[in-house]
Amino acid sequence: MTIWHRREDTTSLGIAAYMPSYLNLLESENQRLKEQSASSANATEADHDAEPEPVPPADAPDESNTSVRNPLIGDRAWFHRYDPSTPPLFIGEAACTAFATRFRRFLTGNNALPHIPRTQYVKEEQIAEANATNVQWPSFHQARLLVKIAIRQVGSIYHLVLRKSTLEKLEEIYRTGDFDCTVNQCKFFALFAFGEAYSMRAEPLSGSRVPGTSYFARALSLGQVLPERTSITHLETLLLLSLFSYYLNRRHSALVLIGTALRLGLSIGLNHNIPESQLIDPVERQHRIRIWWTIYIFDRMWGSKMGHPSQIPDDDIHLDMPSNISPAQLHEEQFTDTEYLTANVKLARIVGETIAKLYSRRKYSETFLQRVQKLLKALKSWVETLPEHLRLNDDPGTYMKHISSLHLSFNQVCPYLLYTFTYHFFLTSENNQLPKHQPREYLSARPNPRRSCIHAARHSHTLILTKWINGSLPVFGYFHAHYLFSSALVLAMSSFLPIGSPSDLGAFESGLEVLRSMSENGNLAASEFYHNLEQVKQCLDLRKSKESKSTSIAGQQPSTTASGSGPGPTIPSTFPPTVSTVPPATTVSDPPLLTTAEADLISNNPGYGHAQGSNPTLPPGNLTFPTTAGGITTAMAFLEPTMQDFLAQSDFDLGLLHPVDTFMNDENLYTCHGL
Numbered sequence: 001m002t003i004w005h006r007r008e009d010t011t012s013l014g015i016a017a018y019m020p021s022y023l024n025l026l027e028s029e030n031q032r033l034k035e036q037s038a039s040s041a042n043a044t045e046a047d048h049d050a051e052p053e054p055v056p057p058a059d060a061p062d063e064s065n066t067s068v069r070n071p072l073i074g075d076r077a078w079f080h081r082y083d084p085s086t087p088p089l090f091i092g093e094a095a096c097t098a099f100a101t102r103f104r105r106f107l108t109g110n111n112a113l114p115h116i117p118r119t120q121y122v123k124e125e126q127i128a129e130a131n132a133t134n135v136q137w138p139s140f141h142q143a144r145l146l147v148k149i150a151i152r153q154v155g156s157i158y159h160l161v162l163r164k165s166t167l168e169k170l171e172e173i174y175r176t177g178d179f180d181c182t183v184n185q186c187k188f189f190a191l192f193a194f195g196e197a198y199s200m201r202a203e204p205l206s207g208s209r210v211p212g213t214s215y216f217a218r219a220l221s222l223g224q225v226l227p228e229r230t231s232i233t234h235l236e237t238l239l240l241l242s243l244f245s246y247y248l249n250r251r252h253s254a255l256v257l258i259g260t261a262l263r264l265g266l267s268i269g270l271n272h273n274i275p276e277s278q279l280i281d282p283v284e285r286q287h288r289i290r291i292w293w294t295i296y297i298f299d300r301m302w303g304s305k306m307g308h309p310s311q312i313p314d315d316d317i318h319l320d321m322p323s324n325i326s327p328a329q330l331h332e333e334q335f336t337d338t339e340y341l342t343a344n345v346k347l348a349r350i351v352g353e354t355i356a357k358l359y360s361r362r363k364y365s366e367t368f369l370q371r372v373q374k375l376l377k378a379l380k381s382w383v384e385t386l387p388e389h390l391r392l393n394d395d396p397g398t399y400m401k402h403i404s405s406l407h408l409s410f411n412q413v414c415p416y417l418l419y420t421f422t423y424h425f426f427l428t429s430e431n432n433q434l435p436k437h438q439p440r441e442y443l444s445a446r447p448n449p450r451r452s453c454i455h456a457a458r459h460s461h462t463l464i465l466t467k468w469i470n471g472s473l474p475v476f477g478y479f480h481a482h483y484l485f486s487s488a489l490v491l492a493m494s495s496f497l498p499i500g501s502p503s504d505l506g507a508f509e510s511g512l513e514v515l516r517s518m519s520e521n522g523n524l525a526a527s528e529f530y531h532n533l534e535q536v537k538q539c540l541d542l543r544k545s546k547e548s549k550s551t552s553i554a555g556q557q558p559s560t561t562a563s564g565s566g567p568g569p570t571i572p573s574t575f576p577p578t579v580s581t582v583p584p585a586t587t588v589s590d591p592p593l594l595t596t597a598e599a600d601l602i603s604n605n606p607g608y609g610h611a612q613g614s615n616p617t618l619p620p621g622n623l624t625f626p627t628t629a630g631g632i633t634t635a636m637a638f639l640e641p642t643m644q645d646f647l648a649q650s651d652f653d654l655g656l657l658h659p660v661d662t663f664m665n666d667e668n669l670y671t672c673h674g675l
């Protein structure tokens with residue numbers, strides 16, 4: 001013991017002896033770090049030549065190699081402007097609103113144009129206010145009606161609850177008077193929220209514009225987010241609350257809620273098959289399987305809309321796909337179509353792979369184009385193997401809700417457009433300088449699959465406008481507004497390409513008007529997307545004005561758009577390349593205007609009158625369907641010769657593609673400065 005104390009004292013004396021020099025070392029290191037930080041900050045405004053780049057280890061991947069570089073995104077994440085009072089907000093590169101910002105920057109030539117922040121959503125104060133109204137259970141008949149509406153509207157698209165068992169449990173609660181069970185109250189209040197959202201036009205009690213907010217707020221406040229031992233009923237509630245969060249345009253809340261459901265699902269092994277000896281009831285076994293796959297779908301779909309990675313890899317899922325149970329009558333009472341859910345799961349898997357392989361900074365041995373090709377082949381296989389009863393027929397007005405929703409989700413998976421448009425914008429820029437080692441002949445010879453994205457946009461636009469005309473478009477839903485925004489944005493962009501059509505601008509205007517109507521009826525997501533598209537339209541008008549002056553000076557007559565409102569976007573003379581093996585630009589004839597009956601339907605549609613009055617220059621007949629003879633189908637995107645050529649290319653042919661930042665200033669596109 002004495003020896004130990006001597007050692008300790010000696011050590012203490014040694015530290016004390018060296019303390020002055022140690023403090024000096026800390027001060028010098030602190031000063032060096034400050035200087036390094038200042039140098040890094042300056043480097044964001046200028047070239048990164050202040051300090052030499054560190055030499056990577058010998059076994060590190062070559063960052064300049066396209067096998068490990070992602071040409072879609074820069075080296076840094078993109079954020080909203082930093083505010084000391086709140087942390088910066090990440091902007092996913094796959095988000096459609098980020099895409100809109102890229103397009104506006106191109107139209108204006110201003111790479112510092114700020115991203116439009118999201119402000120149209122129900123805030124925490126409004127949820128607290130809605131919960132303070134002390135919402136109670138409704139009458140039995142009203143409760144049963146609200147639950148049936150919820151099951152019909154959202155239960156036909158996603159497996160959220162057992163249909164018959166849920167209604168039987170509701171009857172039991174009212175029969176026994178057992179209204180105090182928190183678990184049941186959370187689940188049914190969440191269902192009541194959907195029932196009100198699909199049956200009412202305004203929220204009578206809360207300050208929110210979305211009906212059902214009070215029930216949602218009550219369920220959210222009562223639900224235990226972190227139970228030590230979860231239940232299937234609790235997971236059902238989390239799914240319902242996550243989905244309804246989108247109706248309030250609370251995307252981050254939706255992602256957190258589904259993330260919680262996924263982690264709790266892992267805690268009870270939902271990603272594994274449970275032995276039949278432990279769960280004999282076939283309904284409960286199938287319900288357990290389907291709840292997991294709905295969590296999986298939400299995880300992939302929610303993450304894709306914001307550019308976030310999936311929370312569980314496919315390799316860690318060891319669960320059977322959904323199946324039918326016997327007898328058939330029991331299955332139909334409790335579950336929806338098995339093949340529909342299976343198709344949804346497979347599509348969600350492709351969506352997850354798209355985000356991981358095209359919109360992440362992961363390193364892959366395959367080139368970017370090889371990854372794009374494999375994903376497009378997966379989409380093509382998905383379309384070709386779709387059961388007949390899930391395909392779309394020739395009459396878009398007869399599509400069932402869940403089938404049209406499935407195909408709209410498919411059309412949203414167009415990952416290649418951002419890069420191809422960025423590349424095209426570069427080729428048609430004023431400088432028109434090609435990157436090193438990439439001659440113009442090579443670029444023109446490369447197959448171009450971006451026609452598929454334009455086809456998908458036209459198809460989605462047609463589906464959604466048909467729903468709106470028929471009065472079947474959900475007033476407060478998020479996803480139709482999102483799909484319409486995305487398709488309208490693509491159609492505006494397509495008008496700048498030789499393979500596009502000036503009439504696509506007319507479809508863009510139609511989408512803008514429908515989003516305006518949805519916004520004025522209380523749809524929060526539509527308000528956000530409308531504001532973004534309105535800014536895009538202003539940039540388009542500004543560009544057309546400049547081009548009009550330019551053509552007037554040159555003594556040329558300005559071209560007209562589909563609506564005859566002035567000069568349309570022009571392609572500089574430097575495009576297409578002088579030496580080219582690309583087929584000549586396809587001329588797409590203007591789509592026909594709506595019939596008189598369709599125009600009357602639009603005029604009589606609730607909410608249209610105000611939108612029409614605010615834009616008298618756009619008569620109902622100018623709401624156009626960008627369609628071809630025989631209509632547009634989901635599979636049409638893969639029938640284009642250029643798409644078939646691209647899918648047939650060998651790995652060797654797809655081995656070269658330089659990333660964006662070899663010819664564009666990455667800082668201008670991706671830095672958080674000025675946002």
